[in-house]
Amino acid sequence: MGRGNAPPHCRQGAGATRRMVQEDDRAPFVGDRLLVMFASRAVCPTRVLRRASSVALSLIASCHLALAPAQAQEKSGRGLPTIRDTEIENLLRDYTRPILRAAKLAQQNIEVVLVNDRSFNAFVADGRRIFINTGALVDSTTPNQIIGVLAHETGHIAGGHLARRREQLAGAQTMAIVAMMLAAGGVAAGAASGANGGNMGNAAAGAVMAPQEMIRRSLLAYQREEEQAADRSAVTYLNATQQSAKGMLETFERFQNDQLFLTQRTDPYLLSHPMARERIAALEVLAKASPYFNAKDPPALQHRHDMMRAKLIGFQERPDVVARRYPPTDQSLPAQYARAISAYRFASMSGAVAQIDALIAKEPGNPYFQELKGQALLESGRASEAVPPLRKAVAMTDGAPLIRAMLGQALVETGNAGMMDEAIRELTFSTQRDPDNASGWRALAKAYGFKNNRPQADLASAQAALATGDVRTARELAARARQTFPPNSPGWLKADDIVNIKPPQSSDNRQ
Template identity: 55%
Template sequence: MLALLAAGAAAVQPPLAAAQDARQSIVRDAEVEALLRDYATPIFQAANIRKGAVQIILVSDRSFNAFVADGRRMFINVGAIMDSKTPNEIIGVIAHESGHIAGGHLQRLREQLANAQILAIAGMLLGAGAVVGAASSRDRVGNAGGGAMGIAVGSQELVRRSLLSYQRSEEQAADVMAVRFLSATQQSPRGMLDTFQRFNQDAMFKTSSIDPYLVSHPMPNERIANLDVLAHKSPYFDAKDPPALQARHDMAKAKLFGFMAKAEEVGRRYPASDVSRPARYARAIVAYRYKRLPEALSQVDALIREESANPYLWELKGQILLEFGRAQEAIPILRKAVALAPAATPIRVLLGHALVATESRGSADEAVRELSNAVQREPEGAEGWRHLSRAYAIRGNEGMAAYAAAQAYFNEGDYNAAATQASRAKEQLPPHSPGWLKADDILNTRPPKSP
């Protein structure tokens, strides 16, 4: 379900926990990330969300879901893209989640959680008072603690229902804002409506035993009815996605199936009789995954001949060559990909990986340049820093190699290893040099506390 939190139907999960769950299975892909950014940019502008203020993060989960865990990160399951038919459906998801961000729902939820804690404590104190009173009349009432238990349980249920009622109202508010953002960008709310209708067909909702108060979103029929009225009021309800955007969506979807689905599922969805580009893309990736190298390269080369300006096809070919031990051949292919998509950090990191894989001093110099560019763009990643450490080591710069390794460990959350490498870097780098100062920062940074 499109959700403010990654919460179950009968639980209210803190935003930080949702973010931590998502971090355990983050997916990086330059092509899909670029597509989602293009989907989001006009919506963010309509929502008055500053450019670069919100990062869209892919989660390795096949369910159709999206959520915001704070005001800076929007998580979208790969399953949302894999299950969607049109860009408009995902744009609707982004519009809904943008409604949560623009509406300040996360901050207000934190306030509600704080209020809920006060209510829960008050309930427990009242229950304790009932225990004291019951103990003094134990001889007259056989079940001395029964009233206290009822008060405590009742207060917890009141807290739960209060929070869920709050979430339902915020979900409805996000729907309204989403339709407004879509209209402001001359896009259809039909995708949102189609998504809700698909949820309504889910068997888990087809039961009369569900307590509506224990569902963290309005019941599907209610939401569909409300959204249907809003959507049909839009003058852009019948607007279609541009063909070029639909083509990119189909390619991204095929890519995700190729990498994440079993070969049998890919074969059913993209049979050999389907000669479309998305189908051949998916089959090429499956051939690569199952180590059928000649078949994979042949299919990718055919796609490149048809669409030579597509950086992600060059990226895929370079990745295949690199992972099959042909790093030297991969380098010019990945240079081409970087030239076509210079802002795509994952491709630049892949080029850096290929360069250091040759163990050549000359290649290491280029690797330092490319990887330094990459980590400057995305300093919170780990892979780029890891390859940069190796590049510095090949060049014989052990101090910077240790610093880059420290940064990689720090970004992965291994703070002990980060401290070890940062201390080593400080021992080998000139005092107060940029690398020395950054290593010192790592040593003086306190790790975040677990919730």
């Protein structure tokens, strides 16, 4: 993406882009109108069963939306984009690795996905990914605060909470159907005998809604128990890695302050998470009993954390906000980092490059300063000048796929035919390591286009479409590529695999 919106490699795409369904703990379940319609008159048993089943499914669907995130495709135009950045991803990987080892999940290839959202939140969608909002990273002042959040989400994965939650939802569906059948049967009998006259509609709605509310509260109570279990597991992992749980308590104290104005008007039984004050009370004894409670984050880790926050603020905020957060009087490296990024986004490129060069002079071995310089030059149309710093960044990171993809893109954008073989080599390596990088595939397709290699260009374009969730376009391009590859050659087999992908069902009938 261009300047002004996102950090390096911010993009959308299946496997890279996810949507978090916003949780509203107080939202009513759907289906009430249907219940009132059939409850206000006598109905036959088969119609009661069919409609009760429909309402039960609506009830369960609402519970699912309130409890779990969902995938989103780029073409839908919905959802929050994720951020891809080597520096931040490496830091979060270092935060998570010891926690996963303590949870015996080190071999599960669990990844941390950055959601471009300003709120303080994190969640799990399955057993493979932990999603964390950039707002949580910016608002956390110490690594320990984020490590505590990641430990909590790891507790959900290690505890199998998502699988058990699906079992609870399935059981709730059965209970909902039976309960509403019984309630609707009583309503039908009352209506047939003319009981209560004109009050029949209100009585019917109350009779059928009562079991819904009981099931809803039961599901939410179950989730609150899961949250408490994940908190306890997080403390266990932190102790095992000789880290403090103080960051978790500090996070809950933040939540408690945010909840102060809601406390008087919030029913705690209609929340999917325990109230912050309850979580603090439950964990404070455990946390303070740890011999590591007063352990501090290593200075080098704190520095990396501060640099991460500065990077996000520099890319995501307006210049005036950056200036307030990091005034010119602040000569720390994070402050200079944020101001350099802001200058590259909004000010003159020559001034921005001068600030980035000053950063490089202070830390010549920092690959991310070289990456930033390359990105700034590339996005300002100076691709040839971007190549040398990007080559340095690739060498310093031992070939980080995202940076290598940017180098390949810069080589392509030079338009120099003599650089296309190097571009193809860099982009091929990058996309093999990171197949969800749609922009890498697009650059590779362009490089093959320069070489007049139409089959490989079509195949790379198909991979780009696939990475963004556009299965229809991916299949069309792969079919065209398959026609020009020799039968059973590696390219033909890859194209054939894409052609045979089953298209997902979609609301816009695009298949």
